Amino acid sequence: MDPAEEVDEGLFEGDDPLGLFDRWLRAAEASEPNDPNGMAVATVDDRGLPDVRMVLLKDWDARGFVFYTNVQSDKGRQLEADPKAALLFHWKSLRRQVRIRGTVEAVTEAESDAYYASRPRGSQVGAWASDQSRPLPSRAELEARVQAVDDEYGGETPPRPPFWRGYRVQPLSFEFWRDRRSRLHDRMVFRREGLSASWTTLRLYP
Template sequence: MSQERLTSGDFTQESEPFELFAKWLKDAEASEINDPNATALATVDQDGLPNVRMVLLKGLDERGFVFYTNFESQKGQEILGQKKAAMCFHWKSLRRQVRVRGPVTVVSDEEADAYYASRARGSRIGAWASKQSRPLEGRFALEKAVAEYTAKFAIGEIPRPPYWSGFRIEPTSIEFWHDRQFRLHDRVEFRRAGEGWEKVRMYP
């Protein structure tokens, strides 16, 4: 990928944020060493204290940005309680960043089942064995739980745990940022306006 492509401000002419994000994600898949779909997910607990951690984007369409987790985990409980979240993608190799925020909905059972079935068998076992975000007395306890569920589901398909599913952030805003010389960056925010989007160019 040429330096000209990396520093181009042409993205500021785009009028649809999901198509632009898909292009940037494709660029990241070609340039990032690990997990181009990794994103920092921010939530808020019942006391209004923010939390942030890395997750993997697993779905994208005009409805929003999808990731999966244990609903009994800290992030799961915070999202179910507040029904809102934010994401930040940062692709260092491309000098690009995208921020997303908005209300959150639960994906359909059909979506969750399809994605769960696509995961490696060990990952499906892990979803049953891990009491995510809760105290663990030692590594052996986790390994023991993995062994127990491996034996339990030794034959046939592994069902999706009832507490494991996906969330979809339905963005009210999506902001694209691109590094430019002397910190005079390109920064464009798309804001939900009815059925469409309002585009605002921002000072860096």
């Protein structure tokens, strides 16, 4: 069936946006050919300009949506200065998307340690070698730094860098969007006033 002609029955069912997100993500994992956990993360820089980039969702639960980065990167510095963010998941195969906005907190040291330990060794080494978001004179310099870190740890697993950690986006709003013919899309919004408040729901015109 063409996703634009899906019947609405069950697609937006329930008053819990986390349960709905879970169903949509699992559907994307079954159909999306590349990175169903890929999401755009938008922050604001020190000039008040929006800044957006793609990252991978690495964990999520009722507390929020987690990704990892160098805290000295642009997004890391922006989140430290203004801990709010917006997320966007777009699943082309399903013709659906989810927008999330909320506040941001650092995950615990234990959570960061556990995820870092699960990464391929090359990614662990790369986290040490890269001064993320800062000027790089040449690709050769980056490769030399990677080799230096690799040599330093002699094939062993390097510890997590103190400047690398996870951030959790704690949702205050969700918008679930489904493509429909003639641009008459379905849009369902869930909002709450605070992290301990109840969700309210409403439909929006397309």
